[in-house]
Amino acid sequence: MLKRRVWQLLTMIVLGIFLLLFLYSLNGLVPFLIGVAIVAPLIVGWHILFDHVQPQAKLAWLLAVLFIPFLGALAWILFGRTPRRHRRIKRTSTEIRMFRQAIATERIETSNDVSDRYPLTRTLEKLGATGADSHTSTKLLINGDAKFEAVLHDIERATHHIHVQYFLFRTDEISLKIRDALIKRANENIIVRFLYDGLGSQEINEDFIEPLRESRVHVQAFDPIVHPLLVFNANFRNHQKLIVIDGQIAYTGGLNVGDEYLGKHKKLGFWRDTHLRLEGPLVRELQRLFVENWLYAGHEEDKETWDLFADDEHLPKYFIDDPQAANGATQLLVTSPGKDVTIRDGLMALLMEAKESIWITTPYLIPPPELLALLEVAGKRGVDVRIVVPGQGDEWFSFHATEYYFEQLLKRNIQIYKYNRHFIHAKTVLIDGKIALVGTANFDFRSMYLNHEMTIAQYETSSVEELKQAFLKDFDESILIDWSMLRKKSNGKRFIEAFCHIFSPLL
Structure with missing residues (x-):
């Protein structure tokens, strides 16, 4: 990620040099530089002053903009802005609000028994975590072999829907194997939704996506980019990894999808990682997270609206009440x-x-x-x-x-x-x-x-x-x-x- 941001900065510097040479040929270089030296610190400095960041970072950016106006302002635009959801449009905001209202009764509530036994569950809930559930089973999956074997097995057993979301999804051997498994299930009338981060999964191209769409797999990119060298919101990516199957099984953890997670990276070799498989009520919260990300990634013309997940007909199919045997407690932090x-x-x-x-x-x-x-x-x-x-x-x-x-x-x-x-x-x-x-x-x-x-x-x-x-x-x-x-x-x-x-x- 840092390499991409450095290339962004270098690209903009090169473009700036060409601009300066052009202005020099027109005898407009000196007035331009004076204007930048005056205007850039004022405009960018004003934004920095009211950003909600740590004082040390704010001071550093202000000094950079003051002493190197053009490059300092450019660096702040690329790297320093406070995160905002630039692509959020009115329709998606409304869709998410309607969806949240529809599933309000499906949210996990921490029982007194759970909070009495684990007081920290209440603390984390006050800090923004979901409620804690005591009937969700968890299974630790160590390394890529265990994770991908379990995922492919559960994909094959799906009966209604498969929701897949990844930060990094490559186009190599294991990636194609999972993609083809999704295509197979979609051809068998299983609803499949595939969501990938627009920058993290930039390997994905039309050759990879077209077979998915031909099999009626719904595909969307989270904050897609036009070109990795010219994107200005590269800092703020969706790093989540999540699979939800039939509203009953969920996966999350450290592993993306790529051959390196199976130890096939030429430089790193063995790849140690940890993933988690869940069954039970907490899967409803993971389902909610996926749907909100899916609705956010939608466009004006998108037909995937909130009611396809949470109206009276669809809600029982996506939000399942499936308690497992008592098993400590679990809760989700996002x-x-x-x-x-x-x-x-x-x-x-x-x-x-x-x-x-x-x-x-x-x-x-x-x-x-x-x-x-x-x-x-x-x-x-x-x-x-x-x-x-x-x-x-x-x-x-x-x-x-x-x-x-x-x-x-x-x-x-x-x-x-x-x-x-x-x-x-x-x-x-x-x-x-x-x-x-x-x-x-x-x-x-x-x-x-x-x-x-x-x-x-x-x-x-x-x-x-x-x-x-x-x-x-x-x-x-x-x-x-x-x-x-x-x-x-x-x-x-x-x-x-x-x-x-x-x-x-x-x-």
């Missing part, structure tokens, strides 16, 4: 660009409540200051804080920005493990061995503030113990960082880490 920071707030509440241990796996450890401070306080007060990060990174900037934090965290008694089997992409948290988060959100600025993300909170469910065992195995297969390793860093390596850290809010 974050969207702008004001909604439910996942961040939920993480803060969990970190503050931790008494014994905080275990985290994340491919990108670039924490906002408030989360970093809570981790440091937890380490100083004797909580067993362990963080597993990749031994090899998939993004140069993110990998080195992550390693910048090692020394700071070790000073606070926090243990850092570098995964020794290439790359770990799981986004999981385990608190006191009893409360778990499994979802799509990384432990970084982007997931907390800029992306659409989702995560499932679990309280003593059957998969919490499974996750604990997965953590123990990851620790065994990782290298524990110590001070002797950090002292061996060259000055060049330290400079690279510090340089990448400067850009960490953009990563």
Whole structure:
């Protein structure tokens, strides 16, 4: 993602140079530059002043615009604007509002029994999470083989509908296998809806989509882009991964769809990841999330209206009351660009409540200051804080920005493990061995503030113990960082880490 944004900036700089050369040939260069130097800081600075961002970021942008007016203003337009849903049109807003009203009675409500046993469910609900349910079954799926095998099996068993949403959906072997499975079911009169992020899944083209549409699969892109070098809302993407089948089964977690998730990446090789399969009432909340994203992605001429999901005829087919055996409790946390920071707030509440241990796996450890401070306080007060990060990174900037934090965290008694089997992409948290988060959100600025993300909170469910065992195995297969390793860093390596850290809010 960062590479694309850098290419955006370089493209605009090249276009700017051609503009300057053209103006120079017309003897209009000096008046133009003077005008830009005066007008750009005033216009952009005004917007920055009233943006709802941290004071440090606001000051940095103001200084950039003041001292390098043209490039500073251009960089802010590309990278610095407060998230807004630019494509939201009146029809989709109305559709979503009507849909929410229609399914109001289908929302999960936390019972007193659940909140008495797990008080944090009420806290997270006040912070924006859904209600907590005690009759949703959860199954942990470790790595791509387990996830894709289970998904293909459930797709084959679908009886009414299949809803698929991904940030990154490639066009390689496993991607075509899943696409063809969807086509097969659509030809068998199963309703199939396929939603992909317009930037994350930019590999998808008409050759990939046409067979889907010919089989009556409904296909939409979430905030599609004209060209990756000229898009100005690239920062704010839908990073969620979600499948809902018959309103009874759902999948979410760290894995997108691509051969690299099966360990076929030429550079990274083995790919460690974690996904979650759910059955039960909480699937209704995941269904709601998919439908809202689907309606948002619609166009004026789109015939997929709210009543196709939630009128008296269709609601019982999409929102199923299917309680499973009692199984701890689960609830859904969702974050969207702008004001909604439910996942961040939920993480803060969990970190503050931790008494014994905080275990985290994340491919990108670039924490906002408030989360970093809570981790440091937890380490100083004797909580067993362990963080597993990749031994090899998939993004140069993110990998080195992550390693910048090692020394700071070790000073606070926090243990850092570098995964020794290439790359770990799981986004999981385990608190006191009893409360778990499994979802799509990384432990970084982007997931907390800029992306659409989702995560499932679990309280003593059957998969919490499974996750604990997965953590123990990851620790065994990782290298524990110590001070002797950090002292061996060259000055060049330290400079690279510090340089990448400067850009960490953009990563």
